[in-house]
Amino acid sequence: MQHRNPIKRRHHQLTEPLVMIMGTIDLKVGLGTLRIYGLMDSPERKFLEISMVSVNGPCSDESCQIIRKVVARLSKPADLSRYITLAVSGITVYLEREVFDSIDRGRSNVRAKVMRSGKVVVSGISIIT
Amino acid sequence: MFVPESSDLFVEKDGQKYYFCSQACMDKFLSPEAESGKIKRKLVVAWVFTIPIMIVQYGFPGILFHNLIELLLSIPVMAYSGSLFYKGAYHSIKMHTGNMDLLVSMGTLTAFFFSAYLTFFTFYGSSVYFDAAAFIITLILTGNYIETVTKERANSSARKLETLLPDVAHKLAGDGSETEIKPDDIEVGDIILVRPGEIVSCDGKVVEGKSEVDQSVITGEQDPVLRGEGDMVVSGTRNLNGILKIRAEKPGKNSTINEVYRLIQSASMGRVKVQRIADVFSSIFIPVVLAVAFSSSLFWYFYLVSTGFIYPWEIAILVFVSVVVIACPCAIGLAGPITLLISSNISSQNGIIVKNSGSFDRLAKATTIVFDKTGTLTMPDPVVENVLPEEGISYEDIVTMAASLEKYSDHPIAKAIVSLSQDKKIKLKTANEIKEIPGLGIMGNVEGKKIQVSRSTKAGITGITISVDGKDMGHILLSYRIRDSAFAAISSLKSMGKKVSMVTGDSEDQAKRIAQTLGIEDVHWGAMPADKSEIIRQYQESGEYVVFVGDGINDSVALETADVGISMGSGLDIARESGDIILLNNDLNHVVYSVIIGAKTISKVKQNIGWAIGYNSVLLPVAAGALVPLTGLYIYSLLPILAALAMGMSSTSVVLNSLRLNGKIRRSLSPYGWNAASKPNKTQASPAH
Numbered sequence: 065m066q067h068r069n070p071i072k073r074r075h076h077q078l079t080e081p082l083v084m085i086m087g088t089i090d091l092k093v094g095l096g097t098l099r100i101y102g103l104m105d106s107p108e109r110k111f112l113e114i115s116m117v118s119v120n121g122p123c124s125d126e127s128c129q130i131i132r133k134v135v136a137r138l139s140k141p142a143d144l145s146r147y148i149t150l151a152v153s154g155i156t157v158y159l160e161r162e163v164f165d166s167i168d169r170g171r172s173n174v175r176a177k178v179m180r181s182g183k184v185v186v187s188g189i190s191i192i193t
Numbered sequence: 194m195f196v197p198e199s200s201d202l203f204v205e206k207d208g209q210k211y212y213f214c215s216q217a218c219m220d221k222f223l224s225p226e227a228e229s230g231k232i233k234r235k236l237v238v239a240w241v242f243t244i245p246i247m248i249v250q251y252g253f254p255g256i257l258f259h260n261l262i263e264l265l266l267s268i269p270v271m272a273y274s275g276s277l278f279y280k281g282a283y284h285s286i287k288m289h290t291g292n293m294d295l296l297v298s299m300g301t302l303t304a305f306f307f308s309a310y311l312t313f314f315t316f317y318g319s320s321v322y323f324d325a326a327a328f329i330i331t332l333i334l335t336g337n338y339i340e341t342v343t344k345e346r347a348n349s350s351a352r353k354l355e356t357l358l359p360d361v362a363h364k365l366a367g368d369g370s371e372t373e374i375k376p377d378d379i380e381v382g383d384i385i386l387v388r389p390g391e392i393v394s395c396d397g398k399v400v401e402g403k404s405e406v407d408q409s410v411i412t413g414e415q416d417p418v419l420r421g422e423g424d425m426v427v428s429g430t431r432n433l434n435g436i437l438k439i440r441a442e443k444p445g446k447n448s449t450i451n452e453v454y455r456l457i458q459s460a461s462m463g464r465v466k467v468q469r470i471a472d473v474f475s476s477i478f479i480p481v482v483l484a485v486a487f488s489s490s491l492f493w494y495f496y497l498v499s500t501g502f503i504y505p506w507e508i509a510i511l512v513f514v515s516v517v518v519i520a521c522p523c524a525i526g527l528a529g530p531i532t533l534l535i536s537s538n539i540s541s542q543n544g545i546i547v548k549n550s551g552s553f554d555r556l557a558k559a560t561t562i563v564f565d566k567t568g569t570l571t572m573p574d575p576v577v578e579n580v581l582p583e584e585g586i587s588y589e590d591i592v593t594m595a596a597s598l599e600k601y602s603d604h605p606i607a608k609a610i611v612s613l614s615q616d617k618k619i620k621l622k623t624a625n626e627i628k629e630i631p632g633l634g635i636m637g638n639v640e641g642k643k644i645q646v647s648r649s650t651k652a653g654i655t656g657i658t659i660s661v662d663g664k665d666m667g668h669i670l671l672s673y674r675i676r677d678s679a680f681a682a683i684s685s686l687k688s689m690g691k692k693v694s695m696v697t698g699d700s701e702d703q704a705k706r707i708a709q710t711l712g713i714e715d716v717h718w719g720a721m722p723a724d725k726s727e728i729i730r731q732y733q734e735s736g737e738y739v740v741f742v743g744d745g746i747n748d749s750v751a752l753e754t755a756d757v758g759i760s761m762g763s764g765l766d767i768a769r770e771s772g773d774i775i776l777l778n779n780d781l782n783h784v785v786y787s788v789i790i791g792a793k794t795i796s797k798v799k800q801n802i803g804w805a806i807g808y809n810s811v812l813l814p815v816a817a818g819a820l821v822p823l824t825g826l827y828i829y830s831l832l833p834i835l836a837a838l839a840m841g842m843s844s845t846s847v848v849l850n851s852l853r854l855n856g857k858i859r860r861s862l863s864p865y866g867w868n869a870a871s872k873p874n875k876t877q878a879s880p881a882h
Contacts, residue, residue, distance in 0.1 A: 095733050169555075169756065170466065190466040192551055 089152055093159065094168025102178035103155055109178065111140045113147075114186060115160040132191045134163060136176055136184035166192045229341045232277070236338050239274035239331040242266050243324075250324040260312040263323040270327040271305055274334060291479030293523050297333055297840075299486075300518040301326045304833065307510050320507065322514075322833065329518050329837035336841025343848040344531065354454045354541075357410060357429045362394035363387075365438065376428075379444035387426075387437045396427045396448045397439035404435025411449060412544040412778035456546055457537045465554045465795060468529040471802050478522045482813065486516035489817035502826075511829040515816035519836035520809060521843040528801035532851045536794040539858055543867075544777035545787055552773035553798075555756040556791025558738040562686050562784065563729060564679075565743035565751070566697035566707060569761050570781070571673035573744075574605040577613045578656075582667035589619055591667040595646050595659050597622045598637050602629055606657065610646075610669060655703045672703075675710060682781035683711050685865045689788070692737070696725050696751075725751040742784050743772075757791075759784055785865050790858055797854045801847050808843050812836075 089100040103109050114136040140158065141147055147158040159167075166189055167174050174188045204223060220228050246266045249259060256262070278301070281294025308321035361373040363386040371386060376394040379385065384400065387393050393406070405417035408430045417433055420426050426439055429450035443449070490513040497505035533550045540547050547553075564570050582591045596614035599607035600621060614621060624644075627637040634647030634657065642661050649658040649668055656671040683693050694715040697704045704718035717728055725743070729751055732739045741748070741755035749771035752758030758772030761779050776783045816836055820828055859867065 190469055 096167035267323040325833035332837040396443035401438040524805035549773040678781040
């Protein structure tokens, strides 16, 4: 296969909503996806923030280091400069850049489940630094 | 186990903060040799007292004061040899966490104090378990010691780098006088004298002298390279046969050798995707083990009471001791880091520097390898292929006009033309009003004529056009020599089922010519740096896992976009290079090796994690009494000791299994030209056809 000058240029769409059915939202995040359950169950749940925090890492002999972990909550971050914002049907999802890159580079299919209590459980993501 | 960020057990080294779960872990990190010596001393004491305990217990069970003799013999083992575990357990409790030391301490102290109670407060002849307490400590210490020794072996090439720098460097003062200083005291700009046979103590530029330099320790390339005035030399390399004076540019911890060492060490801190399983497992491990230990112990106590068994307490205690001793969280934690460390060591011995060990995951999945052309598949500098003068103009005239201007430029094309004039012994003329326009060419006056040397726009010509007063006088055709290793590398990648593509900013003709010569069908031309990234993105969107091989500084965007970026490093500025992997010797066969090493590493990490989880999943139920229906309660007379033996060897077996990676990688790479003596193929060039 041979290509003339850089193959057709098009703006790379980083994120796009795919499906919104039965209270779930599917988002394309780079090369990965993010499926959110339960965010639309309640009208006051309009924001979802997914970010990284440093937590205690597993100790493997001399390497008992702090590792990065994903946390999510139903809120709007104070400092938006570190986040990529995705707005879908009145709901806004804030992904910290590192979270975005990890989903993208890891091609992860990440699930975020919003529980009735308001707690958000994120699964399927590996942090790529 | 988990380490809180508020822990006071941390050290700061090279700007990075390292946390530890215990004082023992921190001591091991700060001074592995001292820690290894300490374990050895404790181990000797443990064996010296444990052997008599075993003799008394099993050889002379009926002798007078049998229990008391065992108690006295076990005190040095518990108090001195076991102190390592108690310290760890103390820190663990202080930080409200759990670790292996806590489990070992709980097991041995329970056995010891229960036996002491029986010794002093029960009738003569009741069974005591001092042998189990002492033997558990001795066997686990033995396992720790073997693990420490094998880990040192795993890290051997990095250690070699650390000890490579000379003790003294010869600093030259302005008046030529020489003083001996420590390499750490070298400052930027110092002139350092390196005599034949000496190791270069810092990165720097040669200001005087010429010599062959053995760079194998950095690049893996066994053949020495000639270094003269203006060339860079790097720390750790050996000056072979001439005297060199170098101006220090990157001394001390900024030097190449330190950077390579740092990267190897940090490899074990990297995390591959599969370690997520280990993280989850180890985060719940200690509470689960303690729950199993207490519940199984209580179960057996009440069960045996209900059956009228006369020693229910003894069995319950032995069940508890067996469960806490057999559990091995370290094997799970070690599975990933030790493999990544060994893999990084193997790679670095051959000039493959892994900057991001997390990239092994993606390397193992690679489906498409995209090569940049200039400087990657080809040598970075062009050579003159032909000179085409217009009618009535001579070969010498064209070269004279072009070289008379180009001698004022540092551009690679200019160097190729000046080099041609030197080879042909053509005398150059004086030029003035020189003006160089980046990307277009150079112009100036030579003997009153306005001469312009610019990129050729004529179809079918890759090179430059020389014009005088606006009229074309001729063309100089240029080509880039293809690296010899490119042929073998592309053929190997294809034979492995990988798709190979080439991307270049060059013209269609040039791109197709190189691609055809190398047997690459998928080729992109006219691509600017940003376009390369876009091309990679499109491959990724079609489901490919892309490895991009390019220039570490100019192709940084593409290197970052790709799933794995492999940069052809200059061997001089690792910190500046982008990408996940850096090839120090520019041998393209190392791209093939990197892909194979990535796949083998991930496979070994999975194997280790599977083994460690399997070990604990199978043996915990055994320790809790799963085999009692088959063997009877008699099994508990041996189980605590067998548990210690299994636990002591479990981490060691993970390290030993990881060490097998070395042979596995060598066997896998040998069909692709990997030399068993770590001698990579020579990197030479041949002209493109």
